[in-house]
Amino acid sequence: MLISKLYEIFISKITSLLFFLIKLGPVPRHLAIIMDGNRRWARKKGLAPSEGHPWGSKTLNNALRWCYDSGIQQLTLFAFSIENYKRPEEERRKLFALTREKLEEMLDSRDIIQRYRIRVTLVGDLSLLPEDLQHLMHSVMKETAKNEGPRLNICFSYTARDEICTALVHMLDDLLEQKLSLTDVNASRLDEYISHGQKVSKDCLAPDIILRTSGETRLSDFLLWQSSYSLLYFSTRMWPDFGILDFVRLLFWYQHHWKEYQKLHRRQGR
Template sequence: MQKNRGITDNLLGGLYCYLRKCLFGVLSVGPVPSHIAFIMDGNRRYAKKRNLAEGGGHRAGFAALLSILRYCYELGVKYVSVYAFSIDNFRRKPKDVQYLMELMREKIDELLQQESIINEYGVRLLFIGKLQLLTEPVRVAVEKAMRVTAHNNQRVLIICIAYTSTDEIARAVQESCKDKSDEIQASKVANVSNGAIPRTSLGLNNNGIDLHFQDSCKDYLSATKDCSTVLEGVEVAREKDVFAHNAKKHGNYSEAEITTCNELVEITEESKYKEDEIPSIKLVDIEKNIYMAVAPDPDILIRTSGEARLSNFLLWQTSACPLYSPAALWPEIGLRHLVWAVLNFQRHHFYLEKKKKQF
């Protein structure tokens, strides 16, 4: 009896797999999403609904994740992103957080097993977020997973852990500011190296102007630096004339020395003007430093449990992304939900592509 049941299960499983591939073949006639993102909502409600033990909902949710990953990869989706753990989740009870951390480490190890879906489809694992907030064992497991799968290039699984979109955007802005600061400093060093202010030609090598005259130039530069930036044209020229008159009167400096000092003033003023033109941070700078720069923007965002909120997930990347919210809890998600989301995406594909070009 048991043997017959096993044979029947194998036959049904094979038939289901064949029908699923036929279905995906039909869907592949239309545009296939390159990137699908999931908010895995409803694990705890599922456990409460089924009267499961502590962590039962999350374990069922991990099984659902493996199934949905298989469906996505069979369909031809290259990038899959999942919202695994928010920074806000650290506010939960320490006992609950610790349990989830241990469960996460356990499941990461399972993903790296030889027979896992990761090795079957050649999936590269990427963990993004504020990873320093993770416990040491989880952080070690995360780093190992990314290192071991770094050579895989067929599919990509992005796990957002200790992540919020606002933190991602704030970090991207900080990194962009740092990049611009480094760019400005490098430009200044390059200008000095290239002789933008040639010391020898201005007589600052102590050969053409004595030290007392150099100090006078410095005093003049210091004085003009404190002046308002409105001193342009005639007013700046007048200041130079005053300096030249005083230099001749008190220092008996030659015309060549005065001309040299005025050249120094002009170059310094020009340099100051250029320094004020600080390069602005552009959209491309932010996008370059976003965590999700490793993948294209998602084509579909699926959140289970019927919720239509983004909950601080991929706010930057979903401006033209359709949101699909099935009523099923995450452990209940199945093939039909994915198929419906893809069909809806294909139906509005032309409109969505048009929208993306407007941003």
């Protein structure tokens, strides 16, 4: 017991030192994560595919602390794609049960969300979800709406194509109702429709980095509109195995590419 306690203290001190060193350089304002590999991780362990999600949830709890302790202002997670509705019903049922559990934890004053004063936004077609899950999601957004700490955007029942199509439909409605003229239609205006359609305020930044775990090297219909100038980082780690050293490596990689990234933004006038 004593050895375990000393080990925890040692790891805590090392982590604090690593974050101190990271903060000496530039830190991304907005990190987006495709949390991939839960099911493959479970299969390698001889477990049912759905058993990987609770382990991935533990990694997420750690990642939230790492992000906000290192100074990252916004975190966006790809939690559930519209394409995932094609998965077996039993797997979806277990995943929704885990989601309910996590949302209820967010409403607990002792949870990391409340301790860090994090503002939570759920992004996606929530109408496709069970009603009780929709209610919980809206409760979390309402409960955290006035929090002035970091931002957490959770893409659930989401694809980028659906997000863009929904924004275009709303723009077309306004054109037909003459609330908008053809001369007003441009990329900047569509950007506003995408943001407002998801009830994400204008202070939501484009992601500096999109991280995908598991070794896959594609975006899988995630933040396609917002990621034009994002750095892409692909880790071979399965999400449940993604640890503090992997996270630190990611931030040092960002700092190594930071000057190049800033030059790109200046050329684009961003």
